[in-house]
Amino acid sequence: MQVEVLTANDLIKTAxxxxxxxxxNHEQVVFCNDKDTGLxxxxxxxxxxxxxxxxxxxxxxxxxxxxxxxxxxxLSRGMTYxxxxxxxxxxxxxxxxxxxxxxxxxxxxxxxxxxxxxSLSGKYITAEDIGMDTEDMDIVREVxxxxxxxxxxxxxxxxxxxxxxFGVFMGMKAAAKFKYGSEDLEGIKVMVQGIGHxxxxxxxxxxxxxxxxxxxxxxxxxxxxxxxxxxxTIYVGDIYSADVDIYAPCALGASVNDDTxxxxxxxxxxxxxxxxxxxxxxxGKILKNKGIVYAPDFLINAGGIIxxxxxxxxxxxxxxxxxxxxxYNTTLExxxxxxxxxxxxxxxxxxxxxxxxxxxxxxxLN
Numbered sequence: 001m002q003v004e005v006l007t008a009n010d011l012i013k014t015a016x017x018x019x020x021x022x023x024x025n026h027e028q029v030v031f032c033n034d035k036d037t038g039l040x041x042x043x044x045x046x047x048x049x050x051x052x053x054x055x056x057x058x059x060x061x062x063x064x065x066x067x068x069x070x071x072x073x074x075l076s077r078g079m080t081y082x083x084x085x086x087x088x089x090x091x092x093x094x095x096x097x098x099x100x101x102x103x104x105x106x107x108x109x110x111x112x113x114x115x116x117x118x119s120l121s122g123k124y125i126t127a128e129d130i131g132m133d134t135e136d137m138d139i140v141r142e143v144x145x146x147x148x149x150x151x152x153x154x155x156x157x158x159x160x161x162x163x164x165x166f167g168v169f170m171g172m173k174a175a176a177k178f179k180y181g182s183e184d185l186e187g188i189k190v191m192v193q194g195i196g197h198x199x200x201x202x203x204x205x206x207x208x209x210x211x212x213x214x215x216x217x218x219x220x221x222x223x224x225x226x227x228x229x230x231x232x233t234i235y236v237g238d239i240y241s242a243d244v245d246i247y248a249p250c251a252l253g254a255s256v257n258d259d260t261x262x263x264x265x266x267x268x269x270x271x272x273x274x275x276x277x278x279x280x281x282x283x284g285k286i287l288k289n290k291g292i293v294y295a296p297d298f299l300i301n302a303g304g305i306i307x308x309x310x311x312x313x314x315x316x317x318x319x320x321x322x323x324x325x326x327x328y329n330t331t332l333e334x335x336x337x338x339x340x341x342x343x344x345x346x347x348x349x350x351x352x353x354x355x356x357x358x359x360x361x362x363x364x365l366n
Contacts, residue, residue: 020066022073027053028123029072032116037109039097040065041116044072045124046092047080049361052122053093054148054305054312055079056129057113059101072096074253074275079305082298084353085330086323088309093124101131110139118144127160127308130196130252134159148308157311160304163320164272165201167327171300172246172270174331179268179293183328186210189244191235191266193217194251195226198272198304202250203230214244217251240264247271254278261286270295277346284344295331296349302327 017029027048032041045053055076062068072094080092097113099105117126117140127149128137138154140147150156172190177183189212192199199217203226206213213232216239217223223234235242240263247266249255253275256264261283269276269292276297277283287294303324310320338348 017069020070020073022070022077024073024077026073026076029069030116030120032113034109034112037106037112038099038104039109039112039116040099041095041097041113042069042072043095043116043120043124044069044076044093045120046073046076046094047357048091048123049357049364050084051089051091052125053079053091054083054125054127054308055092055094056127056149056304057095057097057132058129059097059099059105059131061100062096062098065098068096068098071253078274078298080357081350081353082302082305084356085299085349086302086306086327087356088305090305090309094129095124095126097131105131105136107139110136111143114140114143114147117146120146122146125312127304148311150311155311157307157320159197160307161197162201163307163324164301164304165198165205166321167303167306167324168198168202168248168250168270168272168300169205170325170328171295171331172248172268174328175268175270175293175295175335176246178332178335184209187212188246190214190246190248191216191239191242191244192232192248192250193239193255193271194249194273195219195222196250198301199248199250200226202248202272203232207232214239214242238263242266249273249276256283256287264290264292266292268293268295270300271297272301273297274301280346281344284346288338288344293335294345296334296346298353299334299349300327300331 026046028045030043075094076092083090125146134151137147137149141150152158173183191214193216195215195217207230214235215232216235227234240260244266246268248271250272253273256276257278306323334348338345
């Protein structure tokens, strides 16, 4: 009997979703299409053991539908572990809309997307992400209650970006404490890659702390604006080989990959981007062997979900800040645990998150 062995590409053709390398036993993947508004979206629900899947909607001009699906799968998985490790009773989900947010996003498209979200009856709760803002979530709120990150005037917690940046800042300080023996970032050289809403807020925190801030972005206009505002240095050249202490990726994921990892000179990686390691196992080990401290992204960028979770649980701004500030303690704990167990920091964080999910699953069965 001859057994046919399928390659990864062949598997994707025969099983477009289950065959994706980023598929991790996701519970549900919804493809949304509306000809009238031009909406093409994917809602990915990874896990709902701890609660409804909450995660933002990203609008991006993906090169292909495969790329969009892969992003949705990876991002939703990250949301599961982000909520679990932060102690929130939420599962992991994410949505992506294929298109240019600057030219193709319309109120009609957002309302139609909201109707698809509503059809899931609360299993998935959306929020803002790249290409989205609070005003977009307000439009979605017109057709479904299953949305967070709405404006404060409508009873929401508002823009989560500043809280996300504060959490990253706390995680960065914890990584500095672990690596250098002090959390003080004065004089420390930090490269911030990507200066959107979160990146700019992080630059502000770092500037106030007295760090030497370098910024890089594909948008020259934003670079000039942020540089003038915070006196940050615009970096021209290969950011990975830059002589800095901390590399803070705050744009798209997978910036730590086969091509860049050997060039990285920073001794700490701590940023807001999701899925910073293109290959979590391989690149996590390489960073560990190089002595580079990696602050797990799904932990230190959890401030945003803490912020929008307040809309569901009803806690106030003071509690939002307290929970986000605690990212410092959790990060330090995980870095120490990884060192003691001689495992990668990503693995150490993943173990804690997975344990909480497994414990809840056993409780639900009893």
